Each structure stands twice: as C-alpha cells, then as structure tokens.
Amino acid sequence: MTDAPAPLAEPDIDRRLRGPVRVVGAGLLGASIGLALREKGVDVVLDDVSPAALALAVDYGAGRRPEDGDDPELIVVAVPPDVVATVVERELAAFPRAVVTDVASVKTGPLERLQASGADVSRYIGSHPMAGRERSGPTAARADLFVGRPWVIAGHDAISYQRAAVVEDLALDVGATVVPMEPDSHDLAVAYVSHAPQLVSTLMAARLQEAPDGSLGLAGGGVRDVTRIAASDPGLWVQIIGANAANIRPVLTDLRDDLDRVLAALEDPDGQGSPRTIAETIAAGNRGVERLPGKHGTTKRFAQVVVLVDDTPGQIAALLQFIGEIGINLEDMRLEHSPGAPIGIVEVSVVPEQEQRLVEELEGRGWRIAAAWA
C-alpha cells in the first residue's frame, strides 16, 4: 500500500535483536512493532485471536503467520489491558525459552497477577512505549510510531539483567528511547502525566455539553488545549483507568479537595479568605506547570514570539524558512486560528537570548509581530 519511507538519519544497520520475535495482538501497537522490526530484517511472527485482524496485519507486511516449530527469542504481548496477564502466562508456558514482555499502560497489576499464578516471571519483564494515541487497528500501524518516544522498561528482581536486555534491544530497534523504571514508579508516573490529565480533560469537556450554542464561538486556544485529549476512546480508557485506579484516586482526591476549597470561595467571592484561596490555587498551578520539562528533556523556559500570517501553508513555510535562514533554532511552535478571520497566528518559541534578534529580523522583513515576551 505504501512505499518505504526515506531514511530519517543514518540507518541502524546493526540491529540488536536476532529474532524471531513473536507479537501477540495485531492492533495498532503490535502491528507497528511488527512493521518496525520487519524494516530491520527481523523475522516477525504475528498472532491474534481475531483471524480478520491477523490477516490484515499480515497483508500489511507486519509479519508472518505462526508455524509449527517457531522458537521465538522474544514475545511481545500487545493485547487489551484486561487480558495482558492471561496472555503473558499462556505465552510463558507455550514457549519455555522465550523472554516475554507486554506493552500495556499499567505495569504493576500484570506482574502481581503473574507472580501469584506461579508463572515463570524470570522470563517476563513488562514495558510501556509512550506512543500510539492514534486510532486503533492494524491499518493505523506505522513503522515509525516509536521513533524518539520514551519506552519504559519496568524491571523487577526475578529477571536477570542479561535476559531483560532483549527488551531494551526491541525498544532501540524500533527507534525508541529506553527509560528504566520500577513498575510501581511507572504506574504512579502515568497517573500524574497521563491518566489524571485524561480524566480532568474529560470532566471539563463533558461540561461543554451544556454550554449555550453561542458561547462556543468564543472558544479560544485555552479551552481547546484543555479538552483536546477528551476525544479519547472510552473502551480503551475504561480499562486503563480501572487498572491504575489505586494510583489515580489519590491524585484526583487531592484535586477534588482543592476544587471544594475553590467552590467554597466562589460561594462568597468577596468574603474573608476567598480571594486568597483563589490566588493561592492559581499560584500552585503556576508552580506545577513549571515542573514540566521543556523540549528534549530540559526544564528551560522559552521566549514566545507571535507572528500574524496569511492563513496559507506557504506563508507559514516562508516564516519558518526565514527563521532557519537567520540561524535561530525553533524550540516549539503553535498555530492558532481566529473564528471568522483568514488570519493565522503562529506562536514560535525560542531561547530567551534569541527573542530580541528574532523580533528585529522579522520586523525588518515586514512580518507582523502580534506579541513577544520572554
């Protein structure tokens, strides 16, 4: 269906995995892993409870069907969260020489269930690629899905360093960055950076159901950003949230307590302590958002320059071309649209030291700057 994409950088000829790799579950993640490994020349065996999904993924080039005598080095279980432990246990038993990993969003539960079941966890190590928000199914799969994304490997005491290395090889072969974490640290981390934000976005978006029609025309970038991930799939998320409920609940309970304080202040906004409660809440939000690392894992803050452009790709391209030509590195970029106007607003982020020069150079070339701040 598609041509092989051009290499992004020097191809990594020396692949790490020797293969074969067995991938169980031919959905978005499983088929993407298959495509990425096939590109490296690894022998990939695909399996799926759905014959239709398996046929589609095989046609798509993500791997071959299982054969008698398959003896995989590594098994990747890429199935829905609620069946991960069951499938991993079955694979451990069926392939007594293979190391087994899974790619589910929650890591403590499956390990505990496997330990309790008496499965051979000396050959199991869970992992979690931070990728794949796209629509599901093998046809959504891409070989490049994991390039540059963190891939958490959730170690535990029962598996040896040497055996676990094959999962690192997998992550590196598909272009991801290996992030070792304990299973419980991982689950706590994703409660903060993924699962709680998902529910908070959802809860805000649900309120928009009742907003009067005319009011939504005033929506700007703020509400859009807050509610963007609320478009996520209920079927998948109900499993993820259920599996990590123990970590999500304290985060959202603290949030609810803060919300109750804000609601009490809103009841009597001029009353004693109310303005202070609201100001302290907003200040706490300031401190929290400042903790998020910037681009490339740094915590650096950037200067913003807002440029007005015609709402055409050519104009935005010309802007970025010019920024490149004057030797300024773009740290981030946002496009914003104004309802009813054929105007594009491009917000570019640069290191603060380059803000002034960027503004001068842009204005010197006739670009319209709407705002700039460090």
Add this chain to the structure above:
Amino acid sequence: MTDAPAPLAEPDIDRRLRGPVRVVGAGLLGASIGLALREKGVDVVLDDVSPAALALAVDYGAGRRPEDGDDPELIVVAVPPDVVATVVERELAAFPRAVVTDVASVKTGPLERLQASGADVSRYIGSHPMAGRERSGPTAARADLFVGRPWVIAGHDAISYQRAAVVEDLALDVGATVVPMEPDSHDLAVAYVSHAPQLVSTLMAARLQEAPDGSLGLAGGGVRDVTRIAASDPGLWVQIIGANAANIRPVLTDLRDDLDRVLAALEDPDGQGSPRTIAETIAAGNRGVERLPGKHGTTKRFAQVVVLVDDTPGQIAALLQFIGEIGINLEDMRLEHSPGAPIGIVEVSVVPEQEQRLVEELEGRGWRIAAAWA
C-alpha cells in the same frame, strides 16, 4: 527562497471612528487599542493613574497625554476588573457627550453597579475583546493584538442602536470581529470557554507539584495541553474569577459531582457499575469536545497526518512549503517533541477529502508519515 510576506488584506483606509478616543488605563489592552487606532490616524488620548505607565505608553506611540478641552467621541476604560464600574461612572460624569465602553472579562457586574449608582447608562455599553493572554503592561502592547479575534459587544436596553455603533466602529477599526451578546449570555459563555477551563487546568497543574521527579520525563502532549493555561497570572485571575463566580460555580459544581462519581468508581474499579460510570464519563467528554467549533467557526472535523521531520526549522518549513505547492490547505498544525530525540513530529490537519492525496504526495517525495487518519 523566502518571499517577503504578502499584506494580510487590503488596508482599511476608511476608518470608521472620527475620534478623538480617550483610553483610560495604559496596560496591555489600553495601549494596544491606542496603537491600533493611531495606525488608522485616530487621535488617541491616554490616561492612567500611574504616571510611569502613562509616560511609557505615550513614548511607545499609543496616544497623547490629556489636555484641557478634550472632547472625546468614545472613551475606552481598560482598567483592572475591580475598578471598572468606578472608573466608568467617573468618565460618564466628566465627559457628558461621550459614549463609554470597557474591555473587562465580565460584563454583568459593572452594568448592574452603574445602573444602581444612577449613572447615565444610556451612554455606556460594555465590551470584551477575546485577546491578550500575553504578559501585561504597555510595553507588551501591539497594534495587531485584536486582528481576527472576536470582540463581544454586550448590549442593553438603555443605550440606543445609534450610540452603540461607535463601539462596533472601534472593534472593526482595530481588526476584530464584532460579536453582539447580552451581558449575562457573555458572562455565562466565558464561564464555560474561559474561566472554568482556567481553573480546571490550574487544579490539574497544581497536582504536578507532588509528582515524583522521574515521572515528568514521561510527559507527552496530553498533560502539556491540559496544563498550558495554568501558567496564568494569579493577580488578574483572582479578580476575573471573583467577578464571575456566580456563573463559574454551577459549572464546577457539576464537574465536582461527576468527579465524585468517578472517585467512587475508582474505589472499586471492578465493582458493579464502576466500568460503566468511567466509560460514560469519557463518552460525555467525547460529546462535549465535539461541540467546539473548528477553524473559522465551522464545526468540520479534519483528517490528521503525522509527519516525522528533522528537528530544524528548515525541515518544517520545507514540509509546509511542499504542502502549499501541491495545493493542499493546512487547517491546523501541531509540533510535538520527543524527550531526548532530535526528531520533530508535525501533525497537520486537512479536510478529510485531501488526506489520501496528501499522504501519497508526501510519501512520493520521501517524507516519513508516522500516522494518518480521518
């Protein structure tokens, strides 16, 4: 390679305001209005309780100092929310021929206070330009701040159509789109699309204060989007939220009730009804976010194509240039960075009918597509 930017549109030579216009409050909004009107050749008189701010705004070219005998056609009050009514009342009394507007984020309170005080509200009409999230003060002002943004004009029965027209003229002269709304409709609308999302973003960001250090390295676009506006100024927002508490409280109370249901489900995630509660909450969020209008006020949904690029402005520019050359219109665009990787991920939105051709053309030119879906 880089063309000079084309003019945004034909300049509007026939300005609508005759002037002079008196602007009270030389902060970001007041000074930006001054700059925009000065560009049109309107005589702008600036005033501010702070001599330093006034001097700065005058030096900046946003207008001139007041003189004896000034007889403004229109007065724009651009002061902090808590002093709007007081200043409007004073201006109405001091300039008995002028129409007075204000640009504060909440519209019902000032009008009610003016009506109660016996001020001549037949010459007052509130307004609210949906612009100016940037840092404050006259040095942050830009003549283009309002271009293409909605400017709400909050009519009421005591002012004639003819008198109110001068405020429409102001909005149109600075490049904004006029949106007529009743004051209470406006205040309810901004509770949904601005004030509640601000507090929700803040409450989530505040939780990140307690997140373990390592967890924040896993942060992706989701949590960043949800918490971006949490970086807002506490001093300004405590006034806005206090002034619109009556509209914000029911929205957040409903949200709190939903949150309590989610928390109960998280307490026993496999218990009867728990998965259903979570799934229904996420589905309600789906429905809410779908109500937000797309670009240019439409409710059209777009197809997304995710392209991998070298993390340089030149690469992104070349991509957009190519999209422009093949005649495909970019509806939206997002840049995403991967921690630790020199890879940029560009997500472009196009009308669904153009998705397939865009993917084929891009792949034909060697671009690497990470995902595409309609």
